[in-house]
Amino acid sequence: xxxxxxxxxxxxxxxxxxxxxxxxxxxxxxxPLQIATDFFTALGSQELYVHAGTSLLRxxxxxxxxxxxGVALGLAAGVSRGFDETLSPVIFLTYPVPKIVMLPLFMLxxxxxxxxxxxxxxxxxFYPTFINAYYGARVTPTILVWSALNMGAxxxxxxxxxxxxxxLPLIFAGLRVSLALSFIVMFATExxxxxxxxxxxxxxxxxxxxxxxxxxxxxTIAILGYAGDRLLRAARHRVLRWQEVAE
Amino acid sequence: MRxxxxxxxxxxxxxxxxxxxxxxxxxxxxxxSLVKIAYELGLFLIQPARLMEAWVSLYRAxxxxxxxALAGVLLGMLMGRSARVAELLDPLFSGTYAVPxxxxxxxxxxxxxxxxxxxxxxxxxxxxxxxxxxxxHGARDVNRVFxxxxxxxxxxxxxxxxxxxxxxxxxxxxxxxRVALPVAMIVVVxxxxxxxxxxxxxxxxxxxxxxxxxxxxxxxxxxSLLGLxxxxxxxxxxxxxxxxxxxxxxxx
Numbered sequence: 001x002x003x004x005x006x007x008x009x010x011x012x013x014x015x016x017x018x019x020x021x022x023x024x025x026x027x028x029x030x031x032p033l034q035i036a037t038d039f040f041t042a043l044g045s046q047e048l049y050v051h052a053g054t055s056l057l058r059x060x061x062x063x064x065x066x067x068x069x070g071v072a073l074g075l076a077a078g079v080s081r082g083f084d085e086t087l088s089p090v091i092f093l094t095y096p097v098p099k100i101v102m103l104p105l106f107m108l109x110x111x112x113x114x115x116x117x118x119x120x121x122x123x124x125x126f127y128p129t130f131i132n133a134y135y136g137a138r139v140t141p142t143i144l145v146w147s148a149l150n151m152g153a154x155x156x157x158x159x160x161x162x163x164x165x166x167x168l169p170l171i172f173a174g175l176r177v178s179l180a181l182s183f184i185v186m187f188a189t190e191x192x193x194x195x196x197x198x199x200x201x202x203x204x205x206x207x208x209x210x211x212x213x214x215x216x217x218x219x220t221i222a223i224l225g226y227a228g229d230r231l232l233r234a235a236r237h238r239v240l241r242w243q244e245v246a247e
Numbered sequence: 248m249r250x251x252x253x254x255x256x257x258x259x260x261x262x263x264x265x266x267x268x269x270x271x272x273x274x275x276x277x278x279x280s281l282v283k284i285a286y287e288l289g290l291f292l293i294q295p296a297r298l299m300e301a302w303v304s305l306y307r308a309x310x311x312x313x314x315x316a317l318a319g320v321l322l323g324m325l326m327g328r329s330a331r332v333a334e335l336l337d338p339l340f341s342g343t344y345a346v347p348x349x350x351x352x353x354x355x356x357x358x359x360x361x362x363x364x365x366x367x368x369x370x371x372x373x374x375x376x377x378x379x380x381x382x383x384h385g386a387r388d389v390n391r392v393f394x395x396x397x398x399x400x401x402x403x404x405x406x407x408x409x410x411x412x413x414x415x416x417x418x419x420x421x422x423x424x425r426v427a428l429p430v431a432m433i434v435v436v437x438x439x440x441x442x443x444x445x446x447x448x449x450x451x452x453x454x455x456x457x458x459x460x461x462x463x464x465x466x467x468x469x470x471s472l473l474g475l476x477x478x479x480x481x482x483x484x485x486x487x488x489x490x491x492x493x494x495x496x497x498x499x
Contacts, residue, residue: 006338028357048297089253096478097471098433101438101448104455108277176345184347188437191352192452198350202443206353214353221347229345 020224027041030215033235038212039219055186055197058114067175069122070129074174077130078137079163091130099124100188105125107193123184125178126178162184172236176241183225198224265322266481280462301469304446307363308435311370312428318371319427320420321379326341326379328412333342340379348372352438366438373434374427381426385419386412421485428481431476447473 014032030038042048068229077084077091102123106116140163148158190199198217206214267273269278283408291297298449326333397407410439411440439448447470453489 005334009335009338026357028354057386086252086256090256093253093475094471096429096432096474098429098436100433100437101451101467103440103468104451105460106469107455108460123347164490180345183345184349184433187347187349188441191349191441192437202350202353206356218350218354221350222343225345225347226342235381 001083005071026038027212030211034212035215035219042213042216043236048216048220050198051198051201051217053097055190055199055221056224057116057190058197059182059186062118063125063179065118066122066125066182067129070126070132070174071177072222073134073173074130074163075137075159076165077161078134078140078167079159083229084134085106088134091127093132095127099127103189103192112193113189117186117194120189124181128177128181129171129174131148132170132177133167136170136174140166141172168240172240173231176229179228180225183221187221251471270303276458277379279464283416284464284468287459288468290461291465292468299444300450302446303363303436303472303475304439304448307366307446308431311361311367311434312374312431313337314367314371315378315427316424319375319423320382322375323347323382323423324359324386325377325410325419326410327389327416331354333383333387337383340383341436344376348376349434352371352441354443361442366435366443369438370431370434373430377426377430378420378423381423382416385416385422388421389415417489418485421481421489424481424484425478427479429474432470433479437468446461463483 008152018031018033021029052192073087077088090127099120099176103116106120110116110119144162144166153161186197187199191203194200198221202214202217202221205211206218264278265281268275268278294312322336349370351372352365355365355368359368362444393411393415394407397411402410435446436448436451439446440452443449447466450466451463451470454466
């Protein structure tokens with residue numbers, strides 16, 4: 001039913017768009033059919049894969065580094081009071097700061113290549129995962145910790161067997177936010193300065209009025225973002241099989 | 248006293264920075280000393296032209312955010328209280344949630360021009376998502392018992408909406424706002440970095456390309472302080488409005 005509604009919606013939107021286009025829209029709006037044709041033509045060429053690959057090679061390592069650090073430090077701050085009182089106020093203070101402003105500085109320090117981009121993506125991904133892992137570890141029911149203690153579990157055992165599982169739902173929520181964020185920041189860094197990647201492609205397409213190329217890169221980034229989100233949800237479904245996942 | 252240790256951490260970072268700046272191992276362009284950054288920051292704050300740039304950025308960010316705050320709450324409430332609207336709009340929002348809306352910016356430039364409007368439109372779009380989704384969940388999950396007892400006591404639909412649903416949803420609305428406001432700052436800076444001749448994002452890129460690293464860092468500090476101040480203002484407002492459910496003020 002839900003699937004059907006979604007399909008009907010999408011079809012209606014596309015048909016309306018196509019009809020509007022035939023009624024006469026400015027030249028920078030292409031029709032869905034046109035975009036689809038361009039996209040499949042581009043799939044036949046090497047160029048799109050190269051750019052998409054470069055982009056992914058920036059977004060995914062950044063996401064991996066940033067979220068691994070975020071989860072590890074967040075969990076650590078959630079269970080250790082000394083660590084918490086030192087680190088957390090600094091993190092929460094700098095949380096509302098737009099991390100992208102560090103890009104120029106990173107470009108100076110690490111060059112204008114991939115390293116500065118990966119690091120800025122990692123920085124952006126760090127915050128949501130840290131905060132979610134931190135809260136996840138802190139909302140562990142005390143009763144569970146007590147009963148584990150009662151049954152003679154050691155500290156490490158409690159951390160692995162009680163704290164981490166009860167933090168997992170929030171950790172996944174954090175991962176979902178930072179995955180979306182990694183794509184946004186990747187796109188931004190590539191639009192600001194780059195010679196490759198989807199952000200660069202869209203920038204070039206815009207300045208040379210190649211609207212077909214512009215929409216092709218847009219569709220590609222949309223598909224990649226959507227697919228990443230789906231994959232993460234599938235992973236969450238597997239890991240959190242014991243928990244009823246609320247959509 | 249509780250702030251002592253975090254202060255110590257920050258002091259250590261600043262000291263390391265100053266040490267790196269004075270050690271002479273790196274070009275002073277890479278690590279300008281704190282004194283020079285503070286000087287540039289002071290210069291920024293007394294120059295009306297610079298303050299105007301900050302105002303331009305703020306005006307764009309808040310404009311887009313305010314529009315999204317209004318439209319998002321309306322849409323979210325509608326979706327939360329009407330199953331039909333939710334069935335219609337939920338697939339649209341959750342389906343395109345993970346797609347970076349920033350990719351639409353080049354098209355927005357063609358549609359809305361290269362000035363403020365395209366930036367405000369993009370900020371609106373990026374802020375809309377978190378607000379709609381969180382408001383939707385809040386409005387949908389209002390405690391049923393409250394609704395029943397209000398109905399029992401003869402409240403009309405409008406009364407229930409105003410006296411029960413709205414107060415129950417306000418904490419969620421503010422949670423959405425708190426996610427969206429930093430997003431507005433991020434997007435305004437990014438779009439100004441990509442294409443603009445004014446605003447703080449432009450100033451960052453301009454200072455970088457004229458190799459004024461100290462000035463660039465001063466602007467970075469201004470942007471950070473703005474982001475921080477906006478967040479604080481929002482939390483203050485929230486605790487005023489939602490006096491019955493104060494935010495856990497341990498850190499936030």
